[in-house]
Amino acid sequence: MIERPRGTRDLDPAYLARHSFVESAFRRAAESFGYRQMLPPTFEPLELFHAKAGPGIEQEMYAFKDKAGRDLVLRPEFTAGVLRYYVNELRNAPKPIKLYSLGPVFRYEEPQHGRYREFWQFNCEILGGTPLDADAETTALAVLSVRAAGARRVETRIGHIGMLRAYLTVPKEVQGRILHALDKRDFPKLHQELDKAGQLDAEATLRDVIALRGGPEILKQASDLLGGVGGEAFEHLMRLSDRLPAYGIREGVIFDMGIIRGLAYYTGMVFQIHAPTLGAEDQIGGGGSYALAELFGGEPIFSTGFAIGMDRVVLASGAEGVAVPPPKLDAYVVPIGDAIRGKAFEITANLRGTGLKVDIDLVGRGPSKNLDYANAMGARWAVLVGDKELAKGNVALRNMETGEQREVAVAELASVLGMDKPLMGGVEFH
RNA sequence: GCCGGGAUGGGGUAGCCUGGUUAUCCUAGGGGACUGUGGAUCCCUUGACCCGAGUUCAAAUCUCGGUCCCGGCCCCA
Secondary structure (H helix, E strand, O other), X not given: OOOOOOOOOOOXXXXXXXXXXXXXXXXXXXXXXXXXXXXXXOEEEHHHHHXXXXXXXXHHOOEEEOOOOOEEEEOOOOHHHXXXXXXXXXXXXXXXXXXXXXXXXXXXXXXXXXXXXXXXXXXXXXXXXXXXXXXXXXXXXXHHHHHHOOOXXXXXXXXXXXXXXXXXXXXXXXXXXXXXXXHOOOHHHHHHHHHHHOOHHHHHHXXXXXXXXXXXXXXXXXXXXXXXXXXXXHHHHHHHHHXXXXXXXXXXXXXXXXXXOOOOOEEEEEEEEEOHXXXXXXXXXXXXXXXXXXXXXXXXXXXXXXXXXXXXXXXXXXXXXXXXXXXXXXXEEEEEOHHHHHHHHHHHHHHHHOOOOEEEOOOOOOHHHHHHHHHHOOOOEEEEEEHXXXXXXXXXXXXXXXXXXXXXXXXXXXXXXXXXXXXXXXXXXX
């Protein structure tokens, strides 16, 4: 027996029912915001992620050489590929450019709850907007997307990395190490780095600032702590806070000055979305504004984006009991007797043509075993086709839930079956 | 990379501590009685000790290594 590679899954019909629901919710959300779909290749030059990734991150990629000796990597995320595409192909496109991507990405990490080596991401980027409008649009879309997918009990934590960058007037590399230590709450390391940079007097302030978490009032507190440095950042978040209700977002958002996402290319607003129902691995997505285009040889352009882990959203939406349309048959056709099999297939074809999900006996079983099979497949109706009824232009229609059976004219079959088709499960958008 | 708990037919399980008949039970799959109403019933049948070493007269059971799964740590673009 051949086993699956570690960290991979076989996505079964039951899982995919929910996964597809989440996927279409994401697509609808992004497209309702005017985003267009873009899909970079599944593998890219290693160099692309080398340019972007921080230290240690390379260890967690699926890197390999192809037959010509090129260094390649299975995409660990979408943003780099999308930005490469922008720099190569889209520099002269009308701004802003709004792109979304959805598909599997790959990371060589230890699997645990809700985390796999192949997993699905939903990714959105706005390139070339004005900061407030683009940041608000991005944040709003992220929140509305996960809500639409059925994860409604989520918390969005918004921070701003620009204020700390402004406060730490040290070389970029040193700054990066300090921010990383802050992000990890690694205070011994923080002390050490500040000491080396001759900035020890900032230590208490930094620790106090990143502990701030709450409503818009903490923005003022943070600003005071930093002695007015980074005032634009707080002003920005304040206006963002005022803007979100216009999108229908009035709760589940807090400000958290400890959200740092210690990666070198984040420049401004940053946020994370958490689902408390998920346990230890509760982050379902995050994003922020960043400067990447110049790393790939383009002009600087204001960029904001986010990525959401679809598998976590699938879990969260399941944990909240959101109903999804079950992958069930509308009808199963049971031919009774060889003579009418052709007619039964014809009836099946007509029903399929109306958009119903219809299957028919393919092994020549008797009525009893066929009803058994229809039951196992979760068919809502059994259509029993026999010559006795056919002589009158009818078939026997059996409700598989109640067991009631009656005769229906072949000509009316499609409309009768279509009538009680259950509504698509789902959640309203706001 | 690290720590803990696991792995028995397709699914769910008993047996393991205390080694010893043909590995338990439920469910599922295939065939038949049986081509007109039986979502049955009855009969037949398929099908498992994760892999590899070791201990032993004898290993599902004990020991070691590996693989994979489930949690957690590190990490999480």
